[in-house]
Amino acid sequence: MKRLLPVLTVGACLMTTPLAAEPIVPTPVEAQAVAFMQQDEAWFIAHLKGPREVSEGHALDPRLQYVLENVTRPAATPAVKAQMRAVYASEAGRKATRAALDRYWATRTAPVEGVLASDRTLPTRSGDMPVRIFVPAALQGVKSAPVLVYYHGGGFMFGSLNAFDPSLRALARDLKMIVVAPGYRLAPEHPYPAAHQDAEDAWKWVAAHAAEFGGDVKRLSLGGDSAGGTLALSVALKQKKATVRPTGLLLYYPGVDRMNSYPSMTELGSGYGLDADSLDYLAAQVYPAGSTPPAEDASPMQADLKGLPATVVVTAGFDPLKDSQRAFADKLSGAGVAVKRLHYPSLIHAFLQTTAYVPDAQKAQTESATLFGQTRK
Known part of the structure; x- marks a missing residue:
């Protein structure tokens, strides 16, 4: 990615010359891998190692089951996890791991045309x-368009603007909104509260300077996926009495409750890409011993939800977090918040990074963003 040009600080606003963003371009090998996954689902059904997997009466997408059987689960044994965590303990290991994940996520997300992306600093x-x-x-x-401030996922430890570039372009296209994506700091180099502070600072900057990039300060919303959804909720909960408040929340499979256990974690907490022990590992890196984050930052389920804006919660049938998200949507409704939960039973956590080869994921992304965008006009 090109480096940003020198900046000029004027008051509280950091002015930069925006540069066109350069998304990750698939290598021939990466393109071939995606093309393989785009085969008709009948091929995958015929080549599954086991029977179709079912949760709550709905089958897992066969392409996703094929990936879980042949890629995800073989790499999720205790020995392999221990080896990967040992690698990640070094700065060089983290850099290499993040770079590999960035490429994997970006190249498995459907490419998008017709969206202008530019890099700045704030x-x-x-x-x-x-x-x-x-x-x-x-x-x-x-000159005055609705804006979504959106935080990418990755467990507070992974992910980048490059990794999520294709999905952010898709959101902007289908929302018909300007999308502003902050590149917040990651743990373990920057543990709590670094990401949460960056998230709130980004919101406040957009609220003060939206007009500078064509945004309408009266139509600002917040969104995020997974850990990014947690950040969006954290920011929204802190703005309930602010002069500029978000008018909507778009949350994809957000982390909402670290305090309680749910049946879906027991059922799906191993082998579906988001294992329970991996969540424990992430939490230990993000929230160091002795840190006591308030509910609004770590477990929004436990916070006072009254006064939050209209919210769309998007959930997946094979996500171990789905029961907590369902309970969260119910609590929002009970608190008087207008809430819509969109559930996609054939998908897994982080399905936005599978849209290049999973038709249901593409449908979920398009439907949810279109619905939310229609309410922001």
Whole structure:
């Protein structure tokens, strides 16, 4: 990715010359792997190692089951996990692991045309932070467009603007909104509260400077997937009495409750890409011993949800977090929040990074973003 040009600080606003973002381009091998996964589902059904897997009466997408059987589960044995965590303990290991994951996620997400993406920086309490702004073709040149501040997922330890670039372009296109994506700091180099502070600082910057990139300060929303959904909720809960408050929340399979156990974690907490022991490992890296994050930061389920804006919660049938997300949507409703839960029973956690080869994932992304965008006009 090109480096940003020198910046000029003016008051509280960090002015930069925006540069066109350069998304990850698949190598021939990566393109071939995606093409293989785009075969008709009948081929995958015929080549599964076991019977179709079912949860709550619905079958897992056969392409996803094939990947779980042949890629995910063989790499999730205790020995392999221990080896990977040992590698990740070093700076070089983290750099290599993150780079590999960035490429994997980006190249497994459907590419998108017609969205202009530019890189800038913005000031935070801890220094400058990269931000990528996505403007769909229909809004280029518009002076007052709705804006979604969106935080990528990755367990607070993985992910980047490059990794999530294709899915962010898709969101901007289908939402018909400007999408602003902060490149917040990651653990373990930057444990709690680094990401949460960056997330809030990004929101406040957008609220103060939306007009500078064509945004309408009266139509600002928050969103995120997985850990990014947790960040979006954290920011929203802290803005309930602010002058500028989010008008909506778009949450894809968010982390909402670290305090309680749910049946879906027992059923799906091993072998579906988000294992219970991996969540424990992530938590230990993100929240160091002795840290006591408030409910709004770590377990939004335990916070006072009254006063939150209209919310769309998107869940997946083979996500071990689905029961907590269902309970969270119910609690939102009970708190008087207008909430819509969209459930896609054939999918897994992080399905936004499978849209290049899973038709149901592409449908879920398009439907959910289109619905949310229609309510933000």
